[in-house]
Amino acid sequence: MLAHLPVLQVILPLIAAPVCILLRRATLVWLFATVVCVLTFAISVVLLVQVMGGEPIRYELGNWVAPWGIVYVVDSVSALILVIVSGIAAVAMPFALRSAASEIEPDRLYLFYTMYLLCLAGLLGIAITGDAFNLFVFLEISSLSSYTLISLGRNRKALHAAFQYLVMGTIGATLYLIGIGLLYALTGTLNMADLAVRLAPLLDSRITLAAFGFIVVGLGLKLAMFPLHLWLPNAYTHSPSVVSVFLAGTATKVSLYALLRILYDVFGVRFDFEQQPMSALFAIVAVAGLVICSLVAMYQQNVKRILAFSSVAQIGYMLLGVAFATAAGLQASLLHIFNHALLKSGLFLAVGCLVLRTGSSQLANLSGIAREMPWTMAAFVVCGLSLIGVPATAGFISKWYLVSAAIEKGWWPFAALIVATSLLAVIYIWRVIEVAYFRPASDRPAGSPPATEAPLSMLVPTWIIAAANIWFGLDASAPAAITARAAKALMGAGG
Amino acid sequence: MTDLIIGLYNYWIVIILMMVGFYIVMSRQNLVKSLIGLNIFQTSVFILYITLGKVTGGTAPILEKGIKLYSNPLPHVLILTAIVVGVSTTALGLALVVRIKEAYGTIEENEINRMDNES
Amino acid sequence: MRNHLVLRVIAKLLIPFILVFALYVQFHGDYGPGGGFQAGVIFAVAFILYALIYGLENARRVMPPTWLRAGTALGVLIYAGTGIATMFLGGKFLDYSRLAHDASHGQHYGIIAVEFGVGLTVASVMVTIFFVFAGRQRLTDEDPDEENGA
Numbered sequence: 230m231l232a233h234l235p236v237l238q239v240i241l242p243l244i245a246a247p248v249c250i251l252l253r254r255a256t257l258v259w260l261f262a263t264v265v266c267v268l269t270f271a272i273s274v275v276l277l278v279q280v281m282g283g284e285p286i287r288y289e290l291g292n293w294v295a296p297w298g299i300v301y302v303v304d305s306v307s308a309l310i311l312v313i314v315s316g317i318a319a320v321a322m323p324f325a326l327r328s329a330a331s332e333i334e335p336d337r338l339y340l341f342y343t344m345y346l347l348c349l350a351g352l353l354g355i356a357i358t359g360d361a362f363n364l365f366v367f368l369e370i371s372s373l374s375s376y377t378l379i380s381l382g383r384n385r386k387a388l389h390a391a392f393q394y395l396v397m398g399t400i401g402a403t404l405y406l407i408g409i410g411l412l413y414a415l416t417g418t419l420n421m422a423d424l425a426v427r428l429a430p431l432l433d434s435r436i437t438l439a440a441f442g443f444i445v446v447g448l449g450l451k452l453a454m455f456p457l458h459l460w461l462p463n464a465y466t467h468s469p470s471v472v473s474v475f476l477a478g479t480a481t482k483v484s485l486y487a488l489l490r491i492l493y494d495v496f497g498v499r500f501d502f503e504q505q506p507m508s509a510l511f512a513i514v515a516v517a518g519l520v521i522c523s524l525v526a527m528y529q530q531n532v533k534r535i536l537a538f539s540s541v542a543q544i545g546y547m548l549l550g551v552a553f554a555t556a557a558g559l560q561a562s563l564l565h566i567f568n569h570a571l572l573k574s575g576l577f578l579a580v581g582c583l584v585l586r587t588g589s590s591q592l593a594n595l596s597g598i599a600r601e602m603p604w605t606m607a608a609f610v611v612c613g614l615s616l617i618g619v620p621a622t623a624g625f626i627s628k629w630y631l632v633s634a635a636i637e638k639g640w641w642p643f644a645a646l647i648v649a650t651s652l653l654a655v656i657y658i659w660r661v662i663e664v665a666y667f668r669p670a671s672d673r674p675a676g677s678p679p680a681t682e683a684p685l686s687m688l689v690p691t692w693i694i695a696a697a698n699i700w701f702g703l704d705a706s707a708p709a710a711i712t713a714r715a716a717k718a719l720m721g722a723g724g
Numbered sequence: 725m726t727d728l729i730i731g732l733y734n735y736w737i738v739i740i741l742m743m744v745g746f747y748i749v750m751s752r753q754n755l756v757k758s759l760i761g762l763n764i765f766q767t768s769v770f771i772l773y774i775t776l777g778k779v780t781g782g783t784a785p786i787l788e789k790g791i792k793l794y795s796n797p798l799p800h801v802l803i804l805t806a807i808v809v810g811v812s813t814t815a816l817g818l819a820l821v822v823r824i825k826e827a828y829g830t831i832e833e834n835e836i837n838r839m840d841n842e843s
Numbered sequence: 844m845r846n847h848l849v850l851r852v853i854a855k856l857l858i859p860f861i862l863v864f865a866l867y868v869q870f871h872g873d874y875g876p877g878g879g880f881q882a883g884v885i886f887a888v889a890f891i892l893y894a895l896i897y898g899l900e901n902a903r904r905v906m907p908p909t910w911l912r913a914g915t916a917l918g919v920l921i922y923a924g925t926g927i928a929t930m931f932l933g934g935k936f937l938d939y940s941r942l943a944h945d946a947s948h949g950q951h952y953g954i955i956a957v958e959f960g961v962g963l964t965v966a967s968v969m970v971t972i973f974f975v976f977a978g979r980q981r982l983t984d985e986d987p988d989e990e991n992g993a
Contacts, residue, residue, distance in 0.1 A: 233930055233935070233936065236926075236930075236935070236936040240923055240926065240927075240936065243919075243923065244919070244920065244923045244927075246919070247915065247916035247917070247919040247920055248916065248920070250912055250913075250915065250916040251912075251913065251916050251917075288935065288936075289935060290935065290936055290937055291935060291936070291937040291938050291939065292934060292935045292938040292940065362802055362805075365806075366805055366809070369809045369812075369813075373809075373812055373813065373816060376816055376820075377816065380820055380823070385824075385827035385828060386840055388820055388823050388824045388827055389824060389828075389836055389840060391820055392755060392817065392820045392821070392824060395813065395816065395817050395820065396749060396758060396759075396762060396817075399762055399766070399813050400746075400749065400762070400765070402809075403765060403766055403769055406769050406806060407769055407772065410769065410772055410773050410776060410799075413776065413799070413802075414776045419802075784876070786875055786876065804880055808880060808965075815972050818976070819975070819976070822976070822979055
């Protein structure tokens with residue numbers, strides 16, 4: 230069975246989703262989905278170990294050989310993404326038991342878990358596939374299920390947010406589809422490795438350029454690249470807490486991964502950064518996103534919204550690393566994908582606990598909450614420090630790599646900018662901490678229910694993530710080794 | 725010049741439909757209308773793919789004796805998948821519109837935005 | 844539309860042919876144009892037509908939502924199950940050649956099984972979508988065509 234792990238990685242949650250529909254009983258479905266998520270995570274870890282110990286793994290579906298059939302490719306880059314996605318999904322499941330039950334109508338719970346597993350299957354599929362069109366299909370599987378997941382939020386604004394995301398997301402996916410269609414017209418193939426080979430002599434063609442533009446903008450919409458991020462804040466704010474955890478930790482990162490795959494493996498480094506001004510574009514977009522969205526985050530009154538804008542800002546760091554066009558910069562980006570998944574899902578987990586007990590994520594409702602929910606807020610602080618990039622947290626590691634990459638490249642102002650924007654993060658995280666720790670509970674609006682500490686089933690996942698933030702801050706050798714190899718693989722492939 | 729316009733008429737149709745759809749999505753306040761625009765936008769891509777698959781003088785790609793030249797079936801298969809995705813998107817979008825109508829009492833985006841900002 | 848004799852008779856006449864045509868498209872899909880997607884939609888059309896003419900309640904009696912839900916799930920499971928079966932027969936996922944001693948026969952069996960799964964899911968989903976939209980309670984009365992329209 231070991232040889233089949235790449236395909237099991239995707240089809241396990243895919244098969245489990247319809248089984249959830251047949252099971253129907255909410256608790257039973259939850260138990261089943263949890264087992265599936267944990268198994269999926271185990272598979273991804275085994276794959277990562279296999280890949281780090283040897284060559285990339287290829288799996289031909291239906292035994293159709295590469296350019297004709299669909300191939301799943303697990304290399305160090307995709308293995309890393311698989312571990313992140315399935316790991317966050319597995320950690321969020323125990324949390325979902327109480328959190329989802331309190332925020333989603335009971336007769337819809339089994340559908341929620343079905344959609345969750347479908348979304349997981351889609352995200353894993355994007356990470357593992359070596360076929361450009363297959364990527365589109367998985368992109369849409371994950372997107373359609375995430376629109377549904379977001380619309381399950383209690384507030385009616387969730388519906389509007391989901392609709393906006395649906396329109397923007399569909400435009401993004403369709404633009405990607407146009408790009409792939411143009412590449413197919415040019416080369417007659419959809420396999421990424423084959424595309425790269427056949428595209429090499431055609432890079433000057435205007436069709437290549439058009440396809441490149443469509444794909445970058447299309448995936449840019451999906452990954453919430455700065456001016457295309459408008460769907461994200463509402464979607465993350467109004468979705469049920471578990472969905473925020475899962476999507477904030479994975480969705481945009483997987484889209485960024487897809488963009489990197491296409492940029493490096495199909496078009497190649499030389500085309501992206503020497504013939505096309507991708508360095509400048511990404512740098513501008515990254516800086517604008519970092520500064521503007523961090524500033525906007527400072528003025529929000531809803532914790533989830535603060536974190537959502539911070540997510541857009543943090544994508545700036547990842548794009549900035551790519552803009553350096555060096556292996557070190559790319560490694561910093563990949564590291565930040567990993568660390569940001571950890572810290573942002575940790576923050577959303579803590580907020581999920583707060584929402585369960587206070588019924589709201591408005592700052593005004595959280596005055597003095599730290600006295601009643603000390604463990605939850607402590608986890609929030611740990612992950613918040615990680616977001617800021619304080620030493621001995623995971624967030625510090627990726628910023629350290631990013632600053633070193635900026636210095637190595639000789640882009641001094643960017644190194645300064647990374648530090649400056651971290652200070653903006655201090656401000657918006659501090660606002661939450663100040664309210665939660667230093668305001669009296671009497672500041673809450675009249676009629677707020679008294680809060681108690683969150684149940685263990687939610688605290689444990691929160692603290693697993695918080696502890697991981699500290700662990701990977703103290704000993705980053707594993708993620709550093711993986712990302713170093715991944716960056717080398719990406720830079721080398723197109724060179 | 726005539727070659728550019730008439731010889732490539734299918735591409736012109738694709739471009740026109742694409743822009744019409746995109747404009748409708750961007751400009752309409754009515755949620756159903758923007759979904760219609762989205763559909764037109766997607767349809768233009770379907771036509772683009774089908775255009776790509778056409779081989780001049782080729783017949784339908786069915787295995788028959790005596791037929792050598794046939795259209796490329798792959799784009800058709802790809803676009804069948806994309807059509808299914810489009811149908812799902814439309815169904816989900818309309819379902820959301822129905823729920824929005826029930827929750828807000830309107831499907832005009834500016835009114836919904838106003839209500840969102842008030843609460 | 845229950846009172847239109849012409850519509851009722853024509854529908855009764857048409858529905859069996861639609862169903863048979865759907866089955867033809869379904870099972871001819873491995874030789875010629877056709878397959879699960881198209882067949883599923885055509886199959887669903889028969890039920891949707893029935894619901895339009897004879898009313899939603901009767902249609903729900905013919906095709907209970909529980910069956911539809913099961914059909915949606917089972918179709919995907921048949922598809923994936925075929926793939927898993929080929930894995931247990933020593934091949935890769937969806938390697939139909941393993942399903943029979945002769946590789947080309949195996950491809951036949953495999954594609955028929957998979958297309959059947961696709962058809963089942965598509966038909967169930969299409970009918971479900973129609974039922975859900977049609978069964979939604981109208982909250983407003985600004986739709987005067989409601990009585991004689993759909």
